[in-house]
Amino acid sequence: MDLTDNYYKYVEIANEDKLEMSITNILSNPSLYREAQHLQKQVDVLQSDTAILSIAVNEWLVLLESEVLDPYKANIRKRMEEATEPFFFVANMMDPQYLGRNLNLTSQQEELAEEWISEFHPEYLAGFMAFRIKDPDLFPKIMFSEQILNLYKQQPAKWWSVMENRTLKTNNLPSGFCNIFANLLTCHQVLPQLKDYFLHLVLFGLN
Numbered sequence: 001m002d003l004t005d006n007y008y009k010y011v012e013i014a015n016e017d018k019l020e021m022s023i024t025n026i027l028s029n030p031s032l033y034r035e036a037q038h039l040q041k042q043v044d045v046l047q048s049d050t051a052i053l054s055i056a057v058n059e060w061l062v063l064l065e066s067e068v069l070d071p072y073k074a075n076i077r078k079r080m081e082e083a084t085e086p087f088f089f090v091a092n093m094m095d096p097q098y099l100g101r102n103l104n105l106t107s108q109q110e111e112l113a114e115e116w117i118s119e120f121h122p123e124y125l126a127g128f129m130a131f132r133i134k135d136p137d138l139f140p141k142i143m144f145s146e147q148i149l150n151l152y153k154q155q156p157a158k159w160w161s162v163m164e165n166r167t168l169k170t171n172n173l174p175s176g177f178c179n180i181f182a183n184l185l186t187c188h189q190v191l192p193q194l195k196d197y198f199l200h201l202v203l204f205g206l207n
Contacts, residue, residue, distance in 0.1 A: 046189070053088045054095035054156065056189040060084070061103040086116035087184065094131060094181045095156045096149055123174045138172045139163065156185040 046059045060080040063069060069076065089105055090113045092098055105113075117128050130138045142148060143163055152159035164178035 049188070050154075051189055052156075052185055053091035053187050053189055054098060054185060057084065057088050057092035057105070058098060058103060061105070065103055083189065086112040088189070089113035090116055090128075091181075091184045091187070094128070094160075095185060096144070096159050097153050097156060099132075099134070099144070121180065124177050124180065127173050127177050138167070140166050157182040160185065 046056055051059070060076075060083075063076050064073060064080070089109045092105065093110065093113055114125070114128070117125050127138060134141070134144050140163075143159070143166060148159075148162075152162070160178045160182035164182070167173050167178065
């Protein structure tokens, strides 16, 4: 049974069966229920089949930005560090839907992404940096229009495929530049079952 889906049933059972007071107090605390609800929503996205690397990073950031989950930030940050690699941040930075977004990577995470590109694909570093400012000398302005971004919001890999076609004639980008990010934006994060861990964290303060 899922805690948030069956919360009121649990409360009813606790009241009828006179469970241990510590458990009854937990179930009777509405703030804990709200925290668990908020947490479950984001964790469900993290563990969904549609959670490519860029989306997964964004959902971790949503968890860290949530005021509701302030008491658990250290644990959430620890789990994020364990679950992510530098190329996850590369994917997030190169997903067009997150350009100019409100949630931002830390400077350390951005540096990790830049170092990863510099180490494994140094020929793409200049283009990587130029993308962040939507450099019109390398990337057609139309590709950053609201209409195009919305069209490919759920398909960032296809957006990069279109970008590749648009930039072939100019030859301003190194060979394979668009393709590597198109491929990266089809990768998914493989996670252990986080829901039970985080819900227990909210309820019982487990480390």
